[in-house]
Amino acid sequence: MGLSPPPYQCRLNRLNKTELSPAVVRHPCWVGPTVLLCIYGFCSMMRPSEPFLTDYLTGPYKNLTTKQVTRQVFPIWAYSNLFLLIPVFLVTDILRYKPVIVLQALNYILAFLLFIFSSGIVLTQCALFIYSIGTAADVAYYSYIYSVVHPQYYQRVTSYARGAVLLGYAAGAMLGQLLVSLGGVSIYWLNVITLGSLCVALLAALLLPMPQRRMVLGGTQTDNGPLEEVVSSSCGSWVVWWLRRVSRAGRGKMRALKRLAVDCKECYSSVAVLFFCVWSAMGKCGYHQITGYVQLLWASKQPQYNFTEYNGGVEAVATLSGAAASIAVGHVALDWSVWGELFLCVFTALAAGVLYLMDLTNSIWICYGCYGLFKTIYMELITMCTFQIAQGLSRECYALVFGVNSFVGMALQSLLTAIVVNTKSLQLTITSQFLVYASYFAAMGVLFFIRGVYTLLQKR
Template sequence: SYLRVPVKRRAAAFCTIWRPCRAGHYMPCHAGWVGPTVLLCIYGFCSMMRPIEPFLTEFLTGTCKNLTTEQVTRQVYPVWTYSSLLLLIPVLLVTDFLRYKPVIILQGLSYVIAFLLVLVGSGVPSTQLALFSYSIATAADVAYFSYIYIVVHASYYQRVTSYVRASILLGYSVGGLLGQLLVSLGGVSLYCLAFVTLISVSIALITSFFLPMPKTSLFLNGTYSAQQRNSDEDDHNSESEDSDNRVKSRMAAKHIGRMFRRLILDFKTCYSSAALLFFCIWAATGRCGFYQVSGYVQLLWVYIQPQNVTAYNGGVDAISTLTGAAATVAVGHMSLEWSVWGELILGGFTLLIAGSVFLMDLTDNIWISYTCYILFKTVYMQLSTICTFQIAKALNRKRYALVFGVNSFVGTVLQSVLTAIVINTKSLQLTITSQFFIYASYFAVIALLFTVRGVYTVLHMKRPAAGNQAERATNLPEESHP
């Protein structure tokens, strides 16, 4: 009976059931966002479920690898910082051109290589290579966080983003708790935790192969994408295939030139606003300080309690992640005039971060240090969320990757400079406590800058002149429509 239906009606029925959910990607409509989201959540959970990470310093300096604390501090951990600086920009440039999925696969493969080297390698060179592979994976985060906006409709962005970020936080928390329970209650060796981590990231790699390949990208959606669609329609003609390849090459070359010109113009537009610029400054400087503290805090804990066989690092990581997630959710429900009070809040809470890092440096009680780290991470995630949505409110969707990528790059540059001065300067030879004193001072300077700026902003905005607030509102770059 279906064959008796006119062709036009059959085509209409087909389009109703199998309409293109995104750029020619035909799939059932109910699976248009559910399928990729489920796969991304599985990938995010497994790639972040790494129970060895809270105990990585103990693993490297213990009987498993027999590296010294000095080697880990000055030769191993800095590799991640410097490699991230070198890899971030190339990854940002090729991610959109390769249409995200290959970069996500590369990220999963890099995680597997990194933890495989951690598990079976020995000596400083092998561990350095593991950290280099790990830096490739972290640099590829931009592909993971951008992919979902390519394969689902814009109406699902908020829902899908919440699911994906929740899976990441859940994976990190489960990894920390699992590692803590296995070590404290099960008496499991750290070698077994490394093996469990390798299995988890391997599952993530396998999952990445099932992600649908996007037919377009955030930037390749103009003439180049139109030519791709035309070529898909004409692929039955063998002669048009050769011509099509030549056209694609020419269009790709033109696209690269247009992309760089557009990046420069977008860069000027985005950072021409003083209000937006200060949120970007905190995002970059805060990122630098956060990764320095979180990257070397395990060395501080080893210094405070050298024979801490039943360390609670995993539990602390899990609790700090969960409290940070709760803080970010709370920020989303706060009703506040952020254009007036935002910078002052950043300054005040950054001072709280500086105080917690100072106390971590001064105390010789491991429990006080644990508590301060939980406070540090919770407040950082809250302030990072404030900066993220304040920046996002002022930007067009296509500028997100540019601004957040530039902020990450600036933060990584600062982190490399701080690492070179504090850790790799041979004349200084600072102890771990001296390093944390510098980190605390670093946050104190940021707090002072934003407190002064925040007080000025509040006084300026609260003047009786009605025109001031309107002027402030227009300082943010207007969202341009494609």
């Protein structure tokens, strides 16, 4: 794979067509874009208001009922994210990542503006829809860095990008908890602080260098036409660049889609990779369903009087614990090709047991502790699945597999939401819903127990 430098190096590369030496490209090729991307990831995820979103919507600020939030507001995110995921994924590759990252920041800002200044269920649903556009654009954040750095830095920049997101979320949650518990700050002002952090993220996104190649539809070739000279020399002529992309959008669509289908078939041709992708998609479905509705479960477990919520502190500790588990699993010496699926089975079953306990207990503290353990287990397993998938694929296919797995996970989540949350005949309480989610992870554990035993016998 050839080196594709950011725009401020374009003129240098055109004068010297040979590959630059590592001594020349080491600093500008990965440090600058990585730092900016990490700043963006940290600031975009530092949202002190998010652990208290349910209280904000059901409290005096919005005056929505718990039933409205459960059945009419939160499902909007799952359904719209599924609808938007594939279009955003394709547009991300066509527009070469940076414009979509900027669009993600703008959508987050608009969503929190609506959270702050709007009222009523319709505008709240609009805010969740706009927010879902931002979450659907996560593929741009996780794929951008691979298009501006040399492959030898992939492992390093991946860890930095993911670490920045986890650290930002933990910092935001802890800040929110400290402001609420010690400073007496209202949840309204937590949303204002979140909005300020998102504005800083937008500035970092605007400063990101523009990639010169695509990862999926466009291959790894760069464009060196006359118009590209104008765009590269100005390094800011987005209008000219955008007109060029539009003028070429219709060329070779069928060929690109056919290549995409062939790449997708090749990526999932390995049964071992396929099962790790299955867990990745199913695990994301269950994880997002748990994290999306856990605040409602906490509200049902809390004492009625004189209780200080610790949602933010629990989220912060759980996120940091999950980050530590993610790092630790990367140093486990194990023959993953033999024991990987049984490893998934054991810890998925443990996650199911934790969810059962979280659902059945009447203690908010046990519920908090179980959630932290569940999130730690999930972070550990999704990290293991990620590097196992990456080992079985070429690096150019990472963005494709990430997008497909995310789409399958969102499709499963939408189906689960439609059955468990929105089916009028069931009318499940929040505790009954979590009983279903625990059973979902138990079924995953059984599936991977069967697969793990089969793999072990086959290897032996």
